Amino acid sequence: MKITLTLMLSLCSVLLWAQKSSINGRLTDAQGQALVYANIALFQTADSSLVKVENSNDNGDFMLRELRAGNYYLKATYLGLEDLFLPDLVLGENQALNLGALRLNPGSLQLTEAVVTAKRSMVEVKPDRTVFNVEGTINSVGSDGLALLRKAPGVTVDNNDNINVLGRSGVLVYVDGKRLPLSGQDLSNYLQSLSAEQIDRIDIITSPGAKYEAEGNAGILDIRLKKDKNLGANGTLNGSFAQGRYHRSTLGGSGNYRNKHFNAFGSGSLGNNDNYNDMTFLSYQNGLIQDEINNSTNKRVFNDYRIGTDFFLAPKHTLGILASGNSTDGDRDSYNRITLAQQSTPLQYDSILVANSNQDYRTRQQAYNLNYRFDNGKDRTLNMDADYAQYRNASQRYQPNRYYDASEQNLLTEIINSFDTPTDIDIYTFKLDYEDKFLGGKLGVGTKISQVISDNTFLFNDVINGQTLQNDSLSNTFRYDEKVYAAYLNYARPIGKTLNFSAGLRTEKTDATGDLKAFRPELQEDPVVLDYLSWFPSAGLSWQAAEQHMLSLNYGRRINRPDYDVLNPFNNQISQLSYSKGNPFLRPEIVNNLELGYTYAYQYNFKLAYSLTNDQITRLIAPDENDPRAGFITWANLATQKVWSFNASVPVQVSKKWNAYFNASASYINNQAKYENGSVVDVQVFSYSIYQQQTFDLPYKLTAEVSGYYSGPGVWGGVFRYESNWGLDLGLQRKFLQDRLNAKISVSDLFYQTGWDGYSDFGGLLSYGGGRWDSRRVAINLSYRFGNDQVKSRKRNTGIEAETGRLGN
16 A cells, blocks of 8 residues: 555655756866866765765766755865865756866775765666666576566566567577677577676667667667776685585586786686476367467576776777686476377377477687777767677487377387487677767767678488488588677767757668578578668657656667578477478568657656567468478568557655565567468567565665566567466575675576466467466575775776767677
8 A cells, every 4th residue: 555655645745846957067186186086975964864966087087967956065076185175165056067077086095985985776767878786686596587577667578588678579698798699499498598697787778879870670689798897906706506406506606816016817617407398289270170288397507707907008098808708508408298189189199299399508608809999088089899790509319200100009110210410600790889069969980890700500310220311402512601890970969958959860781691501402592682781760759848857759760670580491300290491581670669768756667669560571470382291490580560658667665664666568469471472470469567666674774575476468579479477586695794795595487487388379379378487486695895995996898888878789
């Protein structure tokens, strides 16, 4: 009742209109050198309550925005220097108070001096993105990157680990501002190798502007890894252990050393992640009924590293180098059993197929970055990045297909296959961004050149009397070479005191070739060639209607190109009767997105969105044309997909020791398509989800957390309709040793309701399915922070920066 009353009062009350004010200045030491990431805190004179905390940037500049008129005092702190105290600051309405250059004198204070700190909200809504702060959530303990995306506001993950945002598919996944060129199972494996303890936050960018890469219909999810930003030598050690049906453990650490000349940093972790995935299907096709069980256990060990150095060549010039890598070795055992019967006599089995398989796989990933940045401190910046990344994935799978009679005692036939499917990916990227003041606003121009080369080998083997023989009819190699040449122009400026306008245009020239090489000449197909020029306009308008009322309107056009994982047409079978295959004739999909946003009191955020996608790339389940018993999953273009969506983000302080957060989203999806074989897609679905988190400050310095979600019915892909599901997590946290040691314990999916159930009806195949995985676990995490922890250091400027809203093009 109290929560409901709080929400009603917060959302319905009308506050007095007032003008925005701000305070800015620059911090230097006694020699006039800029103080980077000094702490600045603003307090009300009347009651000494903290109003806002900010940090100075690379040039020592700081800005305190969105302030009410009134009387304040300011305190600035920096390690090794005396505190700066400015009393009696009088701020008028709509005033931009410039304090000028402020000098902090040498002092004798050591690490015991007081520091002003602020706890980040779990979710922050910024002008161009929503930030999901993973580090501040207790219930992230023992989780991984994929599981965290399921909890992120506006994000859903389907039964095939495909990621959607605001009901839209085609999202791009980045790590620290760098795009991951992975898809399908490769992307899922990588995200599951990222432990929650490595992740600081997830940036959700649903309407990127012209500076952003045009790829990705649903926008960008950028997973930002933790970084230590303090002076001197600093670091963190952490370990976690989680137990469900299987266990997961991680041991990791990070550290940095920074002085006035350079900042060296690094991190690494190792661990294991064992889990299971149980699925069942009941399918009707061609007069047959099939009851399928598909259970798998997956055991993997992983390690990763990240190491780099930023060299401060001069106050305005920074040169950085960065190397990172990830290695995973795994073993997957699958149990697949299908009973076959006539629909007229469903309990009289014709035969039973048992196709147990074993898969050994490994991934090796390396990435290197060279970055140069110039910043004159007066809105003129030049940023240059050169990147190279390689991904080496290998997989060997052994699969016997054994047909039994109805009693499952007598073996009728046995067909044994094995598969060798390595994939090598190389990525080369160069980009250049320039920004400067222009006609009262800011002008940005840039260019990017990228090449992605993906070499895929699919070897299908028949195992006969212990001998492995390559089946040339079902084997192939597939090379995908994609070059994209991009340039953009973007301009933003205020219009009066309450309006801000931005507009941009990006163009991308795509030159891609998919070359399939068959081992038998009669199966050879012509290369798939994509050569086209695309234009991507974007525009945004924001209006500060009053001090606590902000409206925004954004438009953007984006593209989603088919990649190697969905273009290769050869069969990847789960069993002889169930397989998946790509479609070499897929066209790129084009989407137009329109978003209307409203922010109340700088914390309650609402978004209404509409998107129209032409040639939507989607997954379809269909019967095999040659074998009446078999079914498969493939990719196809829908004619159109229309999505109307709504999202609300509402934090509530119920009491001094009780904070709540609510995120609700809803979408209406309309999928339409008609294919040459007469199959039709005509699906309309309303879907919704609610996520909540309650945080309680308890006695004995304990913090408790209760979080959970409820997801209503919806649609995955083009035609799979899923039912509702929900989950509830509990967590407890306490800090020791002057907050340097942090202990957390959590229970995820307490009632084991996180799963999926649904059905698909397409092309003569009606299939009901459901699945569960290792979602219920008890997890423990310990982390210890050492070194200086008062003053943040300079940070790298590559990729996306949530603080400034920048993304490399």
